[in-house]
Amino acid sequence: MSEVLVDLLSDTLTRPTDAMRAAMAAAPVGDDVFGEDPTVRELEQRVAGLLGHEDGLFTPSGTMANQLGLRLHVQPGEELVADSLAHVLRAEMGAAAALSGISARSWVADHGLLDAAQPLALMVPDGGAYQVNTRLVVVENTHNFGGGTVQPLDQIQRLRDGTSPHGIAMHLDGARVWNAHVATGVPLDAYGRLFDTVSVCLSKGLGAPVGSVLVGSRELMARARIWRKRFGGGMRQVGILAAAGLHALDHHVERLAEDHARAHRFAEAAAQAAPGSVDPTKVQTNIVILEVAGAGWTPAGFVEQAAARGIRLYPVSGTAVRLVWHLDVDDTGTDKAIAALVPLLEEGPPAA
Numbered sequence: 001m002s003e004v005l006v007d008l009l010s011d012t013l014t015r016p017t018d019a020m021r022a023a024m025a026a027a028p029v030g031d032d033v034f035g036e037d038p039t040v041r042e043l044e045q046r047v048a049g050l051l052g053h054e055d056g057l058f059t060p061s062g063t064m065a066n067q068l069g070l071r072l073h074v075q076p077g078e079e080l081v082a083d084s085l086a087h088v089l090r091a092e093m094g095a096a097a098a099l100s101g102i103s104a105r106s107w108v109a110d111h112g113l114l115d116a117a118q119p120l121a122l123m124v125p126d127g128g129a130y131q132v133n134t135r136l137v138v139v140e141n142t143h144n145f146g147g148g149t150v151q152p153l154d155q156i157q158r159l160r161d162g163t164s165p166h167g168i169a170m171h172l173d174g175a176r177v178w179n180a181h182v183a184t185g186v187p188l189d190a191y192g193r194l195f196d197t198v199s200v201c202l203s204k205g206l207g208a209p210v211g212s213v214l215v216g217s218r219e220l221m222a223r224a225r226i227w228r229k230r231f232g233g234g235m236r237q238v239g240i241l242a243a244a245g246l247h248a249l250d251h252h253v254e255r256l257a258e259d260h261a262r263a264h265r266f267a268e269a270a271a272q273a274a275p276g277s278v279d280p281t282k283v284q285t286n287i288v289i290l291e292v293a294g295a296g297w298t299p300a301g302f303v304e305q306a307a308a309r310g311i312r313l314y315p316v317s318g319t320a321v322r323l324v325w326h327l328d329v330d331d332t333g334t335d336k337a338i339a340a341l342v343p344l345l346e347e348g349p350p351a352a
């Protein structure tokens, strides 16, 4: 493979900046399993406050934060509902079933976009002795495999109004809720308060090397702390990582708008060259799902040709590839991606 010139594989690839590394080196630390790491506590409380919740819990990954959220609300043998492209269903290695005995049903959402009527129609609040009880609805905002889709606040509110009377909980997979906030101006706590628990990632667009936070009520977070230890996620002098998260919150949230603008610029260029490949109006944040099958490519073939031109991408489905903008891709990188990939869309694959 050629040298990677522009890495659009994922926003998890970012390396900590020098300033972030300095903040990590200077962080006061303690044993977090005993709740004695001051930097971790600062991060947990800050993220909880931002999202309008009482308390938070630092976790090594977004997957663990999500899985703790699910475990709090659903007992083995009960179910959650989530859309069919949700990260919790597609990309957490069956953890809900494997670790917590949770069964799941899903609905198909266009670009991952929430239409509250769909989950509300699926819910079985009281299945009696015959049907599985629904205990939780999971919403992902922004939606990763949907293409960075922002969830409309009014639909989330409708879902809350429909679930609350039945005692059905709501968990937000907010790995990229920062992007939703920056794209729309909706305050983080306006999203957060509509959910019982929220997981957020510091290691995606925010550029920290590791770490997520789960937020909820004090009581729920006390229970989550026990489950985190049980899942093997109790960490010790981990303030050095929490410090990266605090630095990211101070310096890397508002700049997400730059990633959004670059992703949109790419989408405009791709749509001009190959109109069916992407709808720029659907590119709301930092992710572009590019349909390459219409131009005659298999996703694997397109990824290979892109790699030969120094651009790294991810084949996301049987027809499409995914491109993700982040801290380490600037305007020049975006120009290079356009120059390398648009001709591939225009020309299609070489004749066999």
Ligand SMILES: Cc1ncc(COP(=O)(O)O)c(C=O)c1O
Binding pocket: 060, 061, 062, 063, 064, 066, 087, 088, 140, 142, 143, 144, 173, 175, 176, 201, 203, 212
């Ligand atoms: C929407 C979403 N949720 C959760 C996660 C899980 O995060 P992690 O890779 O830290 O486990 C990801 C990771 O890409 C994601 O995109």
